[in-house]
Amino acid sequence: MKRRQVEKPFQRWGRIIFRYRWAVVATWFFLLSILIPFAIHTPALLKDNGFTPVGSSSQIGIQKLEESLGMSAATLDIVMESTTGENLTTSLSSKRISEELSRYHGTN
Numbered sequence: 001m002k003r004r005q006v007e008k009p010f011q012r013w014g015r016i017i018f019r020y021r022w023a024v025v026a027t028w029f030f031l032l033s034i035l036i037p038f039a040i041h042t043p044a045l046l047k048d049n050g051f052t053p054v055g056s057s058s059q060i061g062i063q064k065l066e067e068s069l070g071m072s073a074a075t076l077d078i079v080m081e082s083t084t085g086e087n088l089t090t091s092l093s094s095k096r097i098s099e100e101l102s103r104y105h106g107t108n
Contacts, residue, residue, distance in 0.1 A: 017024055053059065065071045080097060082088050088097065 062073045066073065071077075078101070080088055086093065088094070
């Protein structure tokens, strides 16, 4: 009695794709022709401020941070919270936090 070899999922998938390869190629061309008009507008979204569309609430918030507080959108603010209830605003705590963060390049 001859044993039938169990077909692996990717072998089956590959066989189906090979059998209908022209339909697969035609489908890709169709999808690309539909998506190209959207891809043309992508560079406008990737200006210097990333994915923030002009006039959005995110953009307005970034502008307010820059104008009112002098903060840049490219900065990172780290918020620390004590798990023991310790006051982190004391000079000793601030010094300890600064020493810990000074190990990382570019932190003040």
